[in-house]
Amino acid sequence: MKAVKRLLLVIFIIYLVPTFASAGLWAMRDHPSGWSAARWSSAGILPKPEDAPDAAIYVFSAMTGGLKGSVASHAWIVFKEKGAKAYTRYDKVGWGSPIRRNHREPDAYWYSNPPQLVTKITGSKAELLIPNKVEGAIAAYPYAEPGGYTIWPGPNSNTFVAYVLRTLPELGAVLPPHAVGRDYLPNGEFVHLDEDGRDLHVTIRGLIGFSAGVRSGFELHVLGLVAGLDLANPGIKVPAVGRIGI
Template identity: 80%
Template sequence: MKSVKRLFLVIFIVYLLPTFASAGLWAMKDRPGRWSEARWSSAGILPKADESEEAAIYVFSAMTGGLKGAVASHAWIVTKEKGAETYTRYDKVGWGKPMRRNGYPADAYWYSNMPELVTSVTGAKAELLIPGIGEAIAAYPYSEPGGYTIWPGPNSNTFVAYVLREVPELGAVLPPHAVGRDYLPDGEFVHLDDDWRDLHVTLRGLLGFSAGMRSGLEIHVLGLVAGIDIANPGIKLPAVGRIGF
């Protein structure tokens, strides 16, 4: 009985306490009440596409809107082929046709929230990886209408996490508040990345873990992520994100 109580205490401290704290801080923020009132313009993070001949890849994440914005973010992918004068942005959304191409500026605010750059790759490496990204996007199994579930997935973060796993050379994982990132497609229970550097085990995105050089050690409970980052030392907290040492 004591061990059960201790388990619930750990879950409360590690998963629920940060979530409640984030929700409280979120409630005090001045934020848009409706979609039409939010800012969706460029945040000015990326250089103009025509300023460089180099190929480029960017992955962004930004906290979303409404109450879910207290604990969850939205991720998207941006690419630019060598010599291209424009960026191409890929999102998955929960309305209309879920897969969107250039629905928003490449580095736009999301529901007025400043985007965070998760990873970037430029030059020759980006040039080599862009075709693989295109193939992964084309193969994503939940791209049709009806292929979106806000929780536990598949949602916008499920899509981007799928691409990151299919192209592990990007060397990135989404932040802990990217709820839905741990949902594996087609009911898959275990996934080992092609380079064998990350292992993912999940029960429909509700309970599981990830371990490896990119993920570090993560424990997932009801879509909430806590863990330790090894490659870039830090801790991962639900709703809060990554805190570096």
């Protein structure tokens, strides 16, 4: 019984305390009154395509709207082939046809929240990856049809981007801890080893499990909340808060 109480205390301290703290801070801030009142314009992060002719791949994440915005973010993928005159953006959303192409500016605010750069690849590496792997991974995502979206535990917007990142370890990134739904493995998978063999993911429908490896470090996820250690870029991963560098 003591062991169970200690376990519950650890879970409370690691997962629930930062979640409640994040929710409290969120409640004290100003928020748009609704979808139509939110800011969706460009945040001015990306260079104009004509000023950056090289191929490029970006992954962005921004806190989402409503109460879930206190603990959860939304991720999307942007890329541009060499010499292209425009960026291409892919998101997964919860209405209509889930996978959306260019429905927002590539670096737009999301529910008035500024996007954060998760990773970027430019130059010859991006030039090879875009036609050979990025577009293929997006096309292969198994929940791309209407109805293929569940806000929690997944498959949601973060499930989609995490799938692409796992399929393309060359991008060298994982989504932040507040990307709820990222640990949901498609098709009922219990165990997934990334294509380069350097990250292992074990989960029960995205509800409880762990990830370990070069990119993930060591993570434990409980009910969509992620805590862990970043080993490649030393830091800690805090549920609902994000990564804090050391």
